Amino acid sequence: MRGSTLSFRLRWLFLVLVAGQVIFSGCSPQNTLKGVFKKQSPYEKYQSSLKDAKLDQTALGQQWLTAGQQALRQPVTVSLPFKETGYFPADKPLAAGYQFTVKKGQKVAVRVQTQGKEVPQVFLNLFEADPENPAQPRQVAYADTTAQSLEYEIDEELPHLLRLQPELLRSGQYTVTIETMPILAFPVKGKDSRAVQSFWGQDRDAGARRHEGIDIFAPRNTPVVAAVEGVVSRVNTTPIGGKVVWLSDTKRQQSLYYAHLDSQLVQPGQRVSIGDTLGLLGNTGNAITTAPHLHFGIYQFGRGAVDPYPYVHQDRTKPADLKVDEKKLGDWARVAKAKVALRSAPASSAQALLTLPQHAPLQVLAGSATWYRVMLPDGQQGYIAASMVEALDRPLQAVKLRREAPLLDASTELAATQKNLPPDTTVRVLAKQEAFWLVKDTEGTTGWIPVEAAR
Template identity: 70%
Template sequence: MFLNYHHAKVTSVCCTLFLFLLLMSGCSPEKTLRGILKKQTPYERYLSRLKDAKLDQTAMGQQWISAGERALQTPATITLPFKETGYFPAAEPKATSYQFTVKRGQKVAVRVQSQGKEAPQLFVDLFEANASDPAKPNHVANADTTGSGFDYEIEEELPHILRVQPELLRSGQYTVTIETMPVLAFPVQGRDSRAIQSFWGADRDAGARRHEGIDIFAPRRTPVVASVDGTVTRVNTTPIGGKVVWLSDNKRRQSLYYAHLDSQLVQPGQRVQVGDTLGLLGNTGNARTTPPHLHFGIYRFGQGAVDPYPYVHQDRAKPSELQVDERHFGNWTRVARSNVTLRQAPSTSATALGTLPQHAPVKVLAGSGNWFKVELPDGQLGYVSGSLVEPLDKPLQTVRLRQQTPLLDASDSLAATKLTLPVDTTVRVLARYQDHLLVKNPAGETGWVANAALQ
């Protein structure tokens, strides 16, 4: 697919759409009932409908299935928070995917929006890396754009992959936003993680032990609150912790430890909700020589102490807003300079996948901040700086063909011929890739010709 869709391909798409609507509306009650009784994700339900309608045996259906499978194997490795806007073309099945790692104690918030005259339904699926079979990640959460997304609490610090794929034969723009949030409320009223001054693992007692928690500083008698709905299990006084409160978090199989309180305002067995006051902040116990603060700890059942910081830290960074030209989405552009780095993610620190020569063609799929997500003619995906690409409206040169030449639909000598260009046809060269040129003939048809045709 290039700047102008070939008439035959558009006709084929229209025919496929007609068949799709006809068959999907004709699914039998038995098949519909089977789909309802079997618990499936929106993606799986849609795939089942394709199979019931025999569309998985068509070229378009097979391309849609392959696009979803390929996306799981070739995600962009990103850092959070992240935001990307892109375009899904109706006539070319696509899916996009992102890989990231989030610490235990955080939840990932995924939001997806779609726009268009008839905006496509988007299937949004989250997978967790499978150490025993990397080719088959484990599905852990899902949504479609009948909802706006989902929040998912991370259970293991493993790579996660988010896949976004539209339904067949609907075009539209999408925006995906991925952020992180703590799973617990901050334990000191009116404060956030900026009030933490002593962190997990710091030396204690001249290095004899390690700090099993975080210290949150605030004025004396600031309310200390429940970070989770739970039950108070202990209210007592110890030489090290001073006045302490223990709160159960049965949902996550852990206990929360509040120490150095000036006073305790709850009793053992009392049920509390997030934000309820457990006590007032102080410096009792072995904190008598320090300013008032809360020692906050988390002890997982059967595991012991864990770092509480990810559980209460709210990242204040916001994902970069789109700064590139959306008019390029779905179109071929070309690299404006020589040796442009193609990166694995939209960042100058991301892994370099290679360098692109000047005038190499790249199809713009999406944008994130001031980066374009692009596809090369051979299908490779990556990101390039938005300032380093240019549109194809100005040809590089105009040449006359010295021989009868096939106009190909891809930069491959085995690609299908769209039409045959006669000898002496004048073509405008739009971009160069390896041993092929992207050209436009006088009739406005765009395609590829071999370099040898100009010699």
Template identity: 80%
Template sequence: MRIITIPPPRFPFLVLVLGLFLLTACSPQNTLKGVFEKKTPYEKYQAGLKEAKLDQTALGQQWLAAGERALQQAVPVSLPFKETGYFPAEKPMAASYRFTVKQGQKVAVKVETQGQQVPQVFIDLFEADPTQASVPKQVAYADTTAQSLEYEVEEELPHLVRLQPELLRSGQYTVTIETMPILAFPVQGKDSRAVQSYWGAERDAGARRHEGIDIFAARNTPVVAAVEGVVTRVNETPIGGKVVWLSDLKRQQSLYYAHLDSQLVQPGQRVSVGDTLGLMGNTGNARTTAPHLHFGIYRFGQGAVDPFPYVHQSRTKPASLQADEKRFGDWVRVAKANTTLREAPASSATPILTLSKHVPLQVLAGSANWYRVMLPNGQQGYLAASLVENLEKPLQTVRLRREAPLLDASSALAAAQKSLAADSMVQVLAKQEDFWLVSETNGATGWIPAEAAR
């Protein structure tokens, strides 16, 4: 069951106001003003709320606060990651996830939505420098016609993605976050499983370190351009043997191909991804080893960098949803005593707090066999889906000791749906320290002060 926390009479009015806002936001005057302002879709929508004075309503303020809070409370996840969740119309929410992507990779975010009135979901990507306490820096966003984005990471820093639907729209969403290499694999017909020697391995009895990766394949296998660029050098050296240097002008870096059996390009030649540069061999100081390509990357102003993330395509797929998605948006209760609420969907994730049996929780989303839940006070976390139970079976039936308000939230400041008379009978669905979730005889559900029933 979904507990509605916004009084129904206000809802149609806000829908009308929002409709008027959408009409005025598309007026020629507003369109002309926007020509000279470079704003993200989220910022445009945010400005529209303020222009329509919806930011002065309780619901509008909740929407703005949810977006800001998401930037400070992003869930730490390991990629690839996939989560399915529910955005309720009556309670503005945003979801955010924090992860680290290596230099040489690009992050790909995809969001799928469904529902009777599918909401537009704003997708924004931020860079969060842990050495600075400032607000995360926005680096990418999805446009209004797309539900996905890709972004090449410039530095190996934490990044976070925020998802937030437009106001007053509910719907289910599935977000998938994955990484991909920014370069094509440099050996035709092979992938990173052909790499047998990695960055940093000792060379010459420890006198130097391996500044690249070695990719093994049969002699004369085509060695190809991993990026569109210009061939800058084609020569032969004692260590590299027959080598080719390819300049990646877009990223200010050079790609180094060594130990070739033959070179099939000339300096100054422009090449496209997949064009053959030479054939696999073992020239130079590799003449005593099997044919392989030494592949290196040298970034302008930085020097040699590990090329493996630039060409490695992970074969790991995000775990499919195993938790029951019918519970999304519903209230449940903790099924076992001393249940641990965790920071992320993993048994190794940092514990947040320990929950007592029968504590009420609202299910927001699911990832693999974990639920992301929210406590009545708004705190969120993850717990195993097997550790919650539905509310259909009441815990007990009690008689109220005194008159008590039936509240629409677990707070003394919450609005009262009605007043319950002393000696009224209610069914207890879930318990927390100060408030109980109950159902009265006519089916109305809400919260009462726990002391009224004890």
């Protein structure tokens, strides 16, 4: 029971107006001048085209703008890696918002795949929360119109918001995948973060100092490689570090420190690329009594040492595969059992937002692993276990109307009337909430009726 398709004529007219406005505004001197001072994202360009064509004053245009704002105000909180498959209907503008936190030293990678008869253009925008102004997150990255993916290196460990929104009047299914990855290559050839055996902050010299790095263990003379493109700034020998190499990463305003080398194979001022050999692993300096390993550190300009582990750690966890019925995506459904929790995230440990009664109506927006992301008739979203959701193919009961009743297109007294049903009309009840029931009449039209009309 996905949303009814709008008339071809209306859709054609709306799309022509938007496309024409984009072309016209893109060629105007005013917009050319604006572009000199501020580069707009595809979302912002599309939003401007709606306003320039005064389509933002239409009901559909206003719904589209509101959906984008609501996705940022009320995102769902997810843990990474995360994968979700959902459906965007053509007749009801929707947007998806996801909130997550990524460690400094990592980058977030987002991919979106779409499918459908008329695959929509999907706008992908990433925002960083502003602690001083939570209502106005700062846009930090976006995908261009030719690629449905983006990568962004995290500057601060603040909540980040991802908004996913299709263009108007296009329906389609989408799958969004959000993962993290290190911003640096691993500094020991043939190894990964599983070879780290000593971590940041551990005591050294009986507690006199703290470990300002990580120790990566490997056989002696294993190549130690450049984790980033940069310039070798120093090659020397010290009592603690033994044979060391310093590599300057000017892009990120930091220096990488390689210590306890058995031999150094570069010179100061030498430019290197990722993977170039800097030296061979050993145990020189104060590591002479330990097994061969690389002490790897990161020192940020003006800030000092930071934990290098997130910068080189690759999370090998894969997002869970979808294990729900995709046929329900975009459809209205109902709660299968009594006292079912609507949760803030797709996990049984997530906060319970509400307790839903049996047969309560909900619209299935997306699926993640064994959970559905749903929207209640009042617009609230959350996650519910897929096993607690049932389709509307079997009516709950058939009732005769006691009086004439409007068949509404939403469960509110302000909703539009699709038709008026005369007294004694038999309707099949599909789902129930306190004041309105979702029903289907004898002609197959689905809508909402006031409860008192059926009692």
